[in-house]
Amino acid sequence: MHLATTTNMTITEAKKFGRAKTMKATAIVLAILIALLLVSETRGDFANGILFFFQELFNINSIIILGILFGLTYLFGSYAGQEIIIKKRFFLLVSLKYVFVISLAITAFAIMSGIIREGWGAAQPLLNTFFLPLFFKTSFCLLIGWLWATNKMKALSKII
DSSP: OOGGGGGSOOOOHHHHHHHHHHHHHHHHHHHHHHHHHHHHHSSHHHHHHHHHHHHHHHHHHHHHHHHHHHHHHHHHHHHHHIIISSOOHHHHHHHHHHHHHHHHHHHHHHHHHHHHOOOOOGGHHHHHIHHHHHHHHHHHHHHHHHHHHHHHHHHHHHHH
C-alpha cells in the first residue's frame, strides 16, 4: 500500500513517512556539502587535498557530528511527520523548530570539543570565529533540506 493512496494514515505511517523524507533530505544536503568541500580542498594540490579531506572527514569529531546529525534527524523526522500529517501543523514552524535543535546540538558538541582541546581561555575567540558561524551555516543548510521534506509531508497531508 502506497502512503499517498491511503485515505486514513496512522501515526506510525506518518512517522515513517516523515523520517524517510527528512533522512533523505539530510543525506542529499550533506552529500552536496561534502562534494563542495572536496572540490575546495583539492583545488591546489589534488593528491594532498584528497588525503587531508579524508583525514578530516573520518576523524572522531566528524563521525560524532554525523551521528548527532542523523540520530536527531531520525528522531525529529518522525515527530515532524506526525505533527504535519496527523496534527496538521504549519510545516515552516516545524522545520524551524527541529533545525534549530539539531544545529544547537551540533554546535554544543563542537563547543565542548573545542573547549576540551583548547582550554577555557580560547573559548571566547573560538565562539566568535568558529562556533557562531558553524551554528548559522548548519542551520541554513539543514533548513533547505528540512523545508523540502516538510513540504512533501504537507502535500501528503492535503491528499489525506
